[in-house]
Amino acid sequence: QVQLQGSGPGLVKPSETLSLTCTVSGGTVISGSYYWTWIRQPPGKGLEWIGYIYYTGNTNYNPSLNSRVTISMDRNMNQFSLRLNSVTAADTAVYYCAREVLCRDGSCHANYYGLDVWGQGTTVTVSS
């Protein structure tokens, strides 16, 4: 059973870079069946889709963060990572890594199956 485990610093100073890693166990990131995704949730608020990386290295980001965000993959470590530059207090949130399913039981549909596996969430506070 696939599990995702997010990790990274819980406190980041304003204007610095937030860096988080998601380690995938029980499966491989080198799969055409999934998008590896980051989602965030500010305290007491709703969910925001940040973006994803595909095993080919293709990425897709939320335009609201596009100029500040980078998602990358380390195939050897079976991990994918999030970097968010020039953070402010507005970036304080719980950051979730998740898996979006593209193919299931031999049937492939993009934008169809949703995010079926989530990490536990990493709380990041932006403060000096």
Place this chain on the structure above:
Amino acid sequence: DIQLTQSPSFLSASVGDRVTITCRASQGINNDLVWYQQKPGKAPELLIYAASILQSGVPSSFSGSGSGTEFTLTISRLQPEDFATYYCQQLNNYPYTFGQGTKLEIK
């Protein structure tokens, strides 16, 4: 971006009740909609995809319907473990967006 508006934002109900949550999209999204349940301090869990297909392992008391711009999530008989916050998410267009959430509380 496609806006999703859930109603109500808060819902108070009793164990055994039937409840319905609505999610309206600012433009047509076919059936590219999923529903999640989130409990305090936990990650969301996928309940329904393609607007009406139950994710494996989700109780049959949950059901979804709709297409285009209006969607519903129904819980036919509330159990104590169903009290949580529910979110819809559209997968029709990037960036993916979520509804603001519906918090289901015990009356």
